[in-house]
Amino acid sequence: MELTFDGIRLNSPFYNETHKDWKNKILRPFLDKEIIPNIDQWEKDGDIPLEYYKKAGEIGLFQLGYPEEYGGVSEGIDIFHTLITAEELARPGAGGFGAAFTVHSIALPPILNFGSDEMKKRVAPDVIKGTHHISLAITEPSGGSDVSNIKTTAKREGDHFVINGSKTFITGGLKANWFTTAVRTGGDGIGGVSLILIPADAKGVSRTSVGPKQGWLCSDTATIYFDNVKVPADQIIGKENQGFKIIVNNFNNERIGMAAAAVGYALAAFEEAASWAKLRKTFGKNLSQHQVIQHKFAEMYRRINSTAAYLEICAWNIQNGSSEAADISLLKVQATKMLELVAREAMQIMGGISYIRECKTERIYREVRVMAIGGGSEEIMMDLAARRMGL
Ligand SMILES: Cc1cc2nc3c(=O)[nH]c(=O)nc-3n(C[C@H](O)[C@H](O)[C@H](O)COP(=O)(O)OP(=O)(O)OC[C@H]3O[C@@H](n4cnc5c(N)ncnc54)[C@H](O)[C@@H]3O)c2cc1C
Known part of the structure; x- marks a missing residue:
């Protein structure tokens, strides 16, 4: 192999x-x-x-x-x-x-x-x-897990909506030409949430970087402010007050994509650690010949391939119209916990060199937390799955 x-x-x-x-x-x-x-x-x-x-x-x-x-x-x-x-x-x-x-x-x-x-x-x-850019703006400074409680308002005035509020942690937000934005058009809870398209150059839109991050360094992450931003009423995406379902379904795509990316990062870390372990000598033999290190590789291999198999079955079910949100949520948890373990073990195998910025696994290790928090955190994913189980 x-x-x-x-x-x-x-x-x-x-x-x-x-x-x-x-x-x-x-x-x-x-x-x-x-x-x-x-x-x-x-x-x-x-x-x-x-x-x-x-x-x-x-x-x-x-x-x-x-x-x-x-x-x-x-x-x-x-x-x-x-x-x-x-x-x-x-x-x-x-x-x-x-x-x-x-x-x-x-x-x-x-x-x-x-x-x-x-x-x-x-x-x-x-x-x-690839000439223009669009970002998804759901999370707010007051929180990202509880989407039903968003605070940014869009108030109908004649044939426009007037938007006030802010969004944060928006990937690509500094480059975006448009924001697909969750707003409150109605009362409290999920029945008052809509999605609306906001052009980044609309009067009253401003944005700043969230500041230095642990990872995702080459991607910008922005806070967006909406101050009396006027957007034509026909820029609602779907029906007014029915945005929550669109957002939730959209999360499923994001989660599948993040699970696949987690498998990719884990494979990259595994590869780097394996090539190091075959060359590095400690105590008179290659690192890869020590049983403790071999078990780390066996464990990483087991977790990567079982996650990939779960991912592929979930994807097949989505393609065939029989997907289950609980599985997509648990798949994301499985994938990010797998990545956490693999990034850790790959670093342990490489030792000090893995702590140096030019090492790929050093960077992958810093990407773990955003994968486990963004797009639906582990806690929220477990909660969603448990509710779907009808316990
Ligand atoms: C680099 C980066 C890029 C991002 N890109 C985007 C983007 O493009 N668009 C966008 O809209 N958002 C984006 N996000 C935001 C991301 O989706 C949120 O950070 C995430 O949903 C969690 O929201 P929060 O940070 O407000 O945490 P909170 O909702 O405040 O939760 C804090 C912690 O408490 C836990 N928690 C919350 N409620 C419960 C509960 N009931 N039971 C147990 N535990 C709970 C959560 O799991 C979390 O770990 C990005 C975030 C980061 C870091």
């Missing part, structure tokens, strides 16, 4: 030639040439230059799975292309890169599924090309 990113993955019946071609002939060469050589610099700069989004658009990264009429590619594309993309984008081991290049996948689907034709035509083609 080759102890590499691809080598330790089990054969899976879900991937065919189109998935393999997308990964090996298009995506991986693009990452190897354009992304990986630049990652360390982008992490130091805290940003990825805009030209790289355009380059990613040119290879079709943002098109995948979106309708052809808006410039997407949907024929022959299924959920496993999405999984393989999320896993591969994690291979450079920089969560900020993956977050920055996939944020459209959580902000655009509500528009394509529930927006007006005018909205779709105005927004989707440029996002899919």
Whole structure:
């Protein structure tokens, strides 16, 4: 067995030639040439230059799975292309890169599924090309777990909504041209929540960076302020006061993507630790020949591949219309706990070198917490699953 990113993955019946071609002939060469050589610099700069989004658009990264009429590619594309993309984008081991290049996948689907034709035509083609950017703005300074309790208001005045409030921790928020935003249009609770599209250049919108972060360094994370922002009433996504369901369903996509990314980071950490352990000598033999270290690899392998199998079955069920939200929630918990263990053990295997910034696993270790908190924290995921079990 080759102890590499691809080598330790089990054969899976879900991937065919189109998935393999997308990964090996298009995506991986693009990452190897354009992304990986630049990652360390982008992490130091805290940003990825805009030209790289355009380059990613040119290879079709943002098109995948979106309708052809808006410039997407949907024929022959299924959920496993999405999984393989999320896993591969994690291979450079920089969560900020993956977050920055996939944020459209959580902000655009509500528009394509529930927006007006005018909205779709105005927004989707440029996002899919990679020339314009869109972010999802749900979390507020008062909290992100309890979406039913959001405070940002959108009050109807004639044929407009006037929006007041703020959002925080918004991925790509400094670059975004639009925000797919959760607002309160009605009374308390889930029945008063709507989604609305807010242009970033609308009068009364301002934004700032949240400040230095533990990880996701090359992706910007912003706080957005809405001060009497006027948006035409037809910019509501879906029906007024019925946004909560759209948000919750959208979270399922995000969680599957994060689980696939967690598998990718874990594979990258495993590969780096394995190549180190085979060369490094301690007590007269290779590190990889010590039984304690071998057991760490066996444990990582077991957790990575069992998580990947759970991921693939959940994805297959989504594709076949029989998905269960409890499983998607528990899958996310499984994936981030697996990543936590793998990042830890890979660092232990590499010892001091793993503490140095140029080591990929050092960065992956710093990406663990945001994976376990963002997009639905472990506690909230367990709670949701337990409620679905009807205990
Ligand atoms: C780098 C980064 C990028 C992000 N990107 C986005 C984005 O693009 N768009 C967006 O909208 N949001 C984004 N988020 C926000 C993220 O989704 C929230 O941080 C997350 O949902 C948790 O919300 P919170 O931080 O407000 O924690 P809180 O809701 O305040 O919760 C704090 C802690 O308490 C726990 N907790 C809360 N309630 C309970 C309970 N009932 N029982 C047990 N435990 C509980 C939670 O699990 C959490 O660990 C991002 C966050 C980060 C760090």
